[in-house]
Amino acid sequence: MSAMDLPRVVAHRIDDGWKLVMEGLEPAYVPRLSEAARRGRALMEAARVPGADRGVQVSVDLGEELNRHVKASTQATVDAHRAQLKAAAYLRRTADALKAQGLTGRDIAHVLGVSPQRVSQLLAARDSSG
Template identity: 70%
Template structure:
């Protein structure tokens, strides 16, 4: 079952909420939009409103694209960070298996000796 949809548009002094079959409503803060819209839908007997709503913020094409791009860049950066962490653990483990000391590994990887201990412990825990 699809959740009822609310679209919030920025207006002077707040947000206009549009909902299928209902007159627009206005809230001062975006944080109030979901609760207000859900309450109005429930009062109007909109099917599915008891199960929640889907809130979309429409800031216009340019800002919508910028928000989407910024959000995706954050997701991509987090994925890259996770891949880099895996590679750093594997590299620390490979250096250890070649007989390097923790301090030598720290120097090679440009991290602290404490970080090397963490990397090796995590690498061992992952198996």
């Protein structure tokens, strides 16, 4: 069962806590967002909502503007991670090419602006990946 198949709890920020909205049930209130899943699930199980015994899906609604900022910042983090992986792969290929030209590990480190230990890691990654 995927999270999309679970009953949904939508948490809205209000005053000093969170209002939990669940289809077919009265709203509930919790002081901390970390309590939303437990409380929403307990209420849904008590109301015999199908699937609640397996869990609930909690989503946060902070309003259009903040939701957009959250989504954009989360995507920026994912994009940065992907760029980091791509840069590391490129650095490994470059270290390999420099090694193939006969440069020493220390020379490669100097050329790439990394430590000799990092060069050892880069070259070892090549050796272990085949």
